[in-house]
Amino acid sequence: MATDARRIFHLSDVHFGLENNRALDWVKQEIAEKRPDAVAITGDLTMRARHHEFAAATEWINSLDAPVTVEVGNHDMPYFNPIERFLDPYRRFNGMKDKVEKEIDLGNLAIIPLKTAVRAQPRLNWSKGWVTDAALEKCLAAIDAMPEGRRALVAVHHPLREVGTQGTALTKNGEKALRALARRPVEAVLSGHVHDAFDIMEDTSEGPVRMIGAGTLSQRTRSTPCSFNEIEWDGTRLTVAVRNLQHVETADMQIDDVPENALPPRDPRDPVAPVRQIPRVDPPVH
Numbered sequence: 001m002a003t004d005a006r007r008i009f010h011l012s013d014v015h016f017g018l019e020n021n022r023a024l025d026w027v028k029q030e031i032a033e034k035r036p037d038a039v040a041i042t043g044d045l046t047m048r049a050r051h052h053e054f055a056a057a058t059e060w061i062n063s064l065d066a067p068v069t070v071e072v073g074n075h076d077m078p079y080f081n082p083i084e085r086f087l088d089p090y091r092r093f094n095g096m097k098d099k100v101e102k103e104i105d106l107g108n109l110a111i112i113p114l115k116t117a118v119r120a121q122p123r124l125n126w127s128k129g130w131v132t133d134a135a136l137e138k139c140l141a142a143i144d145a146m147p148e149g150r151r152a153l154v155a156v157h158h159p160l161r162e163v164g165t166q167g168t169a170l171t172k173n174g175e176k177a178l179r180a181l182a183r184r185p186v187e188a189v190l191s192g193h194v195h196d197a198f199d200i201m202e203d204t205s206e207g208p209v210r211m212i213g214a215g216t217l218s219q220r221t222r223s224t225p226c227s228f229n230e231i232e233w234d235g236t237r238l239t240v241a242v243r244n245l246q247h248v249e250t251a252d253m254q255i256d257d258v259p260e261n262a263l264p265p266r267d268p269r270d271p272v273a274p275v276r277q278i279p280r281v282d283p284p285v286h
Contacts, residue, residue: 003235004107004108004109004233004234004235004236005232005233005234005235006037006038006106006107006109006232006233007034007035007036007037007230007231007232007233008036008037008038008039008040008106008111008153008230008231008233009027009030009031009034009036009038009039009040009066009228009229009230009231010039010040010042010190010212010214010228010229010230010231011027011039011040011041011042011214011217011228011229012041012042012043012044012157012191012192012193012213012214012215012216012217012228013042013043013044013073013192013193013195013214013215013216013217013218013220014041014044014045014046014057014060014216014217014218015044015045015046015047015075015216015217015218015219015220016045016046016047016053016054016056016057016060017046017047017048017050017053017056018047018218018219018220019056019217019218019219020217020218020219020226022245023217023218023226023245024060024217026245027217027228028060028063028064030243031064031065031066032065034230035065035066036066036230037066037067037106038066038067038068038069038104038106038111039064039066039067039068039069040068040069040071040104040111040153040155040190041061041068041069041070041071042071042073042155042156042157042190042191042192042193042214043070043071043072043073043074043075043076043117043156043157043192043193044073044074044075044076044157044192044193045057045061045070045073045075045076046075046076047075047218048075048079049075049076049077049078049079049092051092054092054093054095055095057096058095058096061096061099062095062096067104068096068099068102069099069101069102069103069104069111069113069155070093070096070099070100070101070102071100071101071113071115071116071117071155071156071157071192072090072093072100072101072115072117072157073117073157073192073193074117074126074127074128074129074157074158074193075127076092076093076117077117077119077126078092085119085120101113101115103142106233107150108149108150108151108235109150109151109152109153109187109233110146110150110151110152110153111152111153111155111190112139112142112143112152112153112154112155113139113154113155113156114131114135114136114139114154114155114156114177114189115131115132115135115156115157116129116130116131116135116156116157116158116160116171117129117130117157117158118130118132121172123172128158128171128172129156129157129158129159129160129171129172129174129193130171130172130173131160131171131172131173131174131176131177132173133173136173136176136177136180139154139177140180140181140184143181143184143185143186144184146185150185151185151186151187152184152185152186152187153186153187153188153189153190153231154181154186154188154189154190155189155190155191156189156190156191157191157192157193158171158174158191158193159171159174159191159193159194159211159213159258160174160175160177160178160189160191160202160209160211161174161175161178161202161211161258175204178202178204178209179204179205179206180206181209182204182206182207182208182209183206183207186209187210187233187238188209188210188211188212188238189209189210189211189212190212190213190214190229191211191212191213191214192213192214192216193213194213194222194258195215195216195218195220195221195222196213196215196222196223196224196253196254196255197213197214197215197224197227197229197242197250197253197254197255198211198212198213198254198255198256198257198258199211199212199213199240199254200257200258210238211258212229212231212240213258214227214228214229215227215228215242215244215253223255224244224248224252224253224255225244225245225246225248226244226245227242227243227244227253228242228243229241229242229243230242230243242254
């Protein structure tokens with residue numbers, strides 16, 4: 001007999017180029033043993049979008065024994081080839097193009113993508129998120145086309161909260177997107193980018209939206225060790241367990257709120273895991 005129960009593994013910020021191979025081997029084994037119904041990877045597959053980093057990411061992702069959907073992260077845009085960044089920014093995803101921004105039907109639950117990484121934007125820091133009208137319309141159209149009774153998990157790279165000023169804003173048009181999602185059957189928004197896990201309810205003028213963030217599987221840890229989210233859906237309720245190699249309890253892995261700057265560590269003074277895994281050389285700030 002069919003069941004509504006589903007298991008989703010939510011991974012993010014793998015950062016091939018500074019990946020944590022022990023964590024990746026562990027996650028791959030967990031996928032092989034637990035056989036999740038889907039794997040959602042919410043962006044930043046690479047460190048600097050180099051060809052060899054994408055080749056490693058493609059090989060690993062294609063080896064996973066589960067349906068996979070992949071979001072594009074800001075680190076996945078070409079850093080050192082501006083012509084390619086503007087004219088063909090997703091070319092390096094060709095080896096896994098069937099998985100990029102893929103909708104996954106899980107019965108009474110579906111994973112729907114919403115792109116937040118853009119090739120350029122009218123502010124200096126291009127690492128931050130931007131929800132374009134076209135991206136939002138595409139996402140909402142997919143949700144509106146779902147059969148009645150189905151719930152959506154919306155997969156993004158950047159957390160959608162907008163805090164109001166350019167200096168501390170997370171995602172441009174994030175509040176607009178959250179309001180639109182609040183009017184629809186959205187169970188949660190899955191994101192990455194900040195390298196720490198969280199599970200919060202964001203109040204909007206249209207109602208609350210649940211925001212679930214995954215940590216990193218790279219050496220670029222911040223305040224918690226490498227982790228991923230194991231999400232369970234019983235047909236009516238979504239639960240999240242943060243899985244990590246150090247067996248830290250979920251509550252201790254989740255930060256209380258989305259950091260205002262929502263950036264991975266860039267300075268030795270930033271809070272990090274005890275191993276202090278901050279790369280000596282960081283990508284340029286755009």
